[in-house]
Amino acid sequence: MKKQIEGSQAVAHVVALCRPEVMACYPISPQTHIVETLSRKVKAGEVGNCQFLNVESEFGALSVLIGASAMGARTYTATTSQGLLFMAEAVYNAAGLGLPIVMTIANRALGAPINIWNDHSDSMSMRDSGWIQLYAEDNQEAVDLHIQAFRLAEELSCPVMVCMDGYILTHAYESVDLPTQEQVDAYVPAFEPVQVLDPQDPVSIGAMVGPEAYAEVRYLAHHKHVRALEAIPRLSQAFQDIFQRPSGGLLDPYETEGAETILLALGSVNGTIKDAVDDLRKEGWPVGSVALRSFRPFPSHVLRHVVQDAKRIIVIEKDLAMGKGGIVSSDVKMALRGLPIIVDTVIAGLGGRPIPKTSVIDTVKRACLEGLEEPHFLDLNWEAINRELTRQQEQRRSGPTPENLLREMGVPGAKPV
């Protein structure tokens, strides 16, 4: 049933249809509308016997789910940004224990400076934690990926993050095709845990493992991701069979046929990128794009196959590895090693900075005509940066950097950046 609905409400709607048994939540913008809606649904008795715990922190939230999942319950939470960092120890622990928890990340920047707007710094910080990471391009996909996430997590006994851009998706009203309970029940089978706390059959879960077996245990966790590379497309196909629409998969190529330059990105910016590709194609530029759905596992072989005939890949990423540059582009370079393809890194959209179509188009043209410095920062205010660098050279006690920048800029929004 198509409905004009906020992204968070739509996600909460399908999470409830997936019949979670325990949810533990701690509020943080822009995740709040998801957990508020779920708390209402649970209280209203719309989610069976589901237990909704209001906890004291994100660390507590994921820890509750670790206990509940080990007890054999289907579990869900949502967080973002500082919340994800605060639960970091439990994030690694849940993956290490092989507990199939599903968590929404309403992607948001990391402080300091504190910033509530969208980028991918938060989920990128957990890229090596052992969680599968799926990125939604729009709210329909956010809905669909959550349904697939429960089945994927429980099939592999591996936790899954569904990443959706904070505000851009969580707070956007779009037309979304909401599934029925019957469809979801047909797709998501009952949870059959591979390990469970059971007084009739007592086991020790989470005990110490020394050098004699730790590496093997970690390899087997990695092997789940290897299996996920096969499972994600298969479950995407199974999804289409029931819900009658394509959704999910490892990546989504757009106009890659004959494309010499291919843009690659995660999440909602792919909408802008597809518009830029259309415009560039009209002007005769042989350009295409790839939306990466699965960042962990990273679909190296599929990506290599899809872009092998291109000359240039421009990775537009909403994150920054300080002292290095791009996080996604590093993985892309590894995937394409040995191929004569240039990989550019474009750092864009940090802390909610808009990524206008015109900037994308200009960057593609510049890359093709002149090449790009590595990494390239999209739409950076170099004048402000250079003023601040000069100040810092001249004055030892130069003061808080963000305040200095904003003083120079005047009232935010009053002048073009």
Place this chain on the structure above:
Amino acid sequence: MSYQRVKFYQTGTFTVGNRLLDESDRTVQAGMDRTNSLDSGHRACQGCGEALGARYALDAVMRATHRQMVAVNATGCLEVFSSPYPESAWQIPWLHSLFGNAPAVASGVAAALRAKGKTDIRVIAQGGDGATVDIGFGCLSGMFERNDDVLYVCYDNEAYMNTGVQRSGSTPPRAWTNTTQAVGTDPGNPMGVGKNLPRIAMAHGIPYVATASVADLHDLEAKVTKSMAIRGARYIHIHVPCPLGWKSDPAHTIKVARLAVESGLFPLFEAEGGHVTDRTRIRNKVPVERYLELQGRFNHLLHPRDESALGAIQAMADANINLYQLLSSEA
């Protein structure tokens, strides 16, 4: 239930011989069907108070729940010495996640049991003083505040023993640890610091809070058994000497624990809904020096004598005796 004809005298105490008790009052460990929740093969040190306390506490829970129990363990000595695969000493469903989250993990187990309608299975969480009063304090307070159906047991050996004896929020004033060295002015842990977690637990208004000691294992079992008859958040704080960290003779573990109780430094009491309801009265009060002198961690207070510190510690014991009416004949 069948019983061995065992002798359980503890000479010099007021403990009655086990065989003289009515069968229903006898200690869990004397039963032929005791469960050995924490079995042989663990790697605890000689004289470990924590291993002793854990065995008695968990076997009492096993009896009270008819073996329908799940245990969650914080990181720490108990976790490390009991569990390395493939030699786990646990004969119960047992889950270790992290150092600071055992109360929340246990809340999750309890929530799953509610969701599945299996509320006959009970959950306990356990950790040392570091996991409880320091790193896991936030999660513990959350579990208390939500009144989740969890018994949390803290084995308090008054420092981070697993990492090699460093100070915790439960380390007593003036004690030596590796991060409160016995050097400089006022050597050892500063006076006037530290947390009293049983009282903080009481301030949450939870149904049941108790302190216990390995010096009185029958009392410990009785408190654990009582707590399992109650639903909601419960907290038992057990004093467990650590010969390694306290620099005491492994043969003196029970003796040291008893002197902590009889000096008033570790009061034994129960509280329900935030109010003290019962206490174990001291029948043979001893000066704190008798307790301190058996432990190398207090050597610097006695050689040479630090009258000011000894007086301050005696004052703490006397304050406890006064607060909990440990000497008064009417309770």
